Amino acid sequence: MDVVQYIENFLQSFAAGILTGVIYGLMCVGLTVIFGVMRVINFAQGEFMMLGMYFTYFMFSWLGGYPFFDGLYFPFVLALLAGPVLFGVGNLVHRGLLQKVTGQNASRLEGGGHYAQLVLTFGLALVLQNGGLWLFGSTLVSVPSELSYSAWEMGPLYQDRIIIFINQNQSIAALLALAVVLVFARYMARSRLGKSLRAAADNPEAAVYMGIDVSRAHRIAFGFGVGITAIGGGLLASNAPFQPYIGTDYVIIMYAGVVMGGLGSIRGAFLGGLSIGILQQVSASFLPNQLQNTMIFTCFLLTILLRPQGLFGLRERVA
């Protein structure tokens, strides 16, 4: 292979990395909202992503055949719809389970409630995985999308020797993910509710003095976090086949992204997820497939070693 071909490979995988990275970024934003506001490490985040994927899959299988629902863009609508649906699910999970070990109830528990939170979210992950296996089965599924087979061509560049293909399905998914992140970040920055969530994150005690119902703020933050990650799942559902255990693969990526970007900030989480996507795809072009995650975690460890506050981390929390 000559140099030009190397460059073509690199650009090709870099483009693919941006497209997947934006969706990882979206999922990382979901995780970081929960951590930022509630200070809870949610191990079940990957499973909520999985639920977003299955929501999109089942709704598509159920409605996809009917006229009006058979458009090329219907899977994207469903993925976006997974957001509000999983927001509701997250709300209920907080009300029924998490509330007992977080917020004001946490101070009464050993270790400030952190042990209980870890066990609870880990247990929730197991229940959702196995419940998913029982309900959805272990067969690999995916949302069929004709757009996955079409690409835009960039180029030819450099004496007609370089052409980059941009997958249409992934591009639309990435644009939607970016839009969701921007709208959400703006909402958190500007809206009254966003400000009260940030206040509850900054100082829950003072937030109570302001008349903010911190428990409600946590419930909303958990709903947002779960819903946003579920949208990411829905957008990935036509990318590659999945099964109920897929969450475990992604939760690691999400945590690496969030920590790499800088804990608790929306911008940091998004950029962290984006970096991971790019690293993953670019390393795939010159490393064997099995070593992709090794590359991610080598860079992750280097970041922790050299810049513990994260690549884009501020000293203070934003989410």
Next chain:
Amino acid sequence: MLKLTNLYACYGAVDVLKDVSIEVNEGEFVAIVGPNGAGKTTLFKAISGLVTPSRGNVYFAEHNLLKVSPHQRAHLGIAHVPEGRQVFPSLTILENLALGASTASGQRDWNDNLEKIFSWFPVLKIRQHQRAGSLSGGEQQMLAIGRGIAASPRLLLLDEPSMGLSPLIADEISERLVEIHRSSKLSVLLVEQRVAEALHYANRGYVLETGRVVLSGSQASLQQDDRIRQVYLGM
């Protein structure tokens, strides 16, 4: 307006408040003084609901506060300016003030209140778009007080507004507090370790030691009390 009767509170097995009865009437400026660890902050947290008393009652106007959830108490008209200021560091000054104005009355009076807050503490106006975390200690205290006033409260709870500040800044803030009290007619309950100053500004005072009210009375009677003069005023 605020009435605590025979209040007890404990952390684990340790009683922090023992049989405390305190009253604040409409428009009064009342000071609670006493040494470190006397239970002053716990007393405030019991009023705001972050500490649940083991016995006794807390009334605010016609409400039995123990039946009101903590965050609702702000909406009844209690503004708590906490110990150590506790502003929201990642939010701007204006956003901090807006959060103070979460109550219905705060929303209604937002423009008037903002004008007043900025006239009392001009530095907040100049820095209104900066993050609160970038302010100095004195400025953060001003913001914390402003945030309390932005709620248009009926009762302002001030927990050691002079803590960690230079005497000069502390004096400036005290003077502002007196001005605020005089011009807005709201009731003020102040906790202070600077006993001389606190008794100078307040209409009435209570002395809290190891969780008990050991002395109470009008400004004049406390300032003339021999024990107070010896122990707290160094005379």
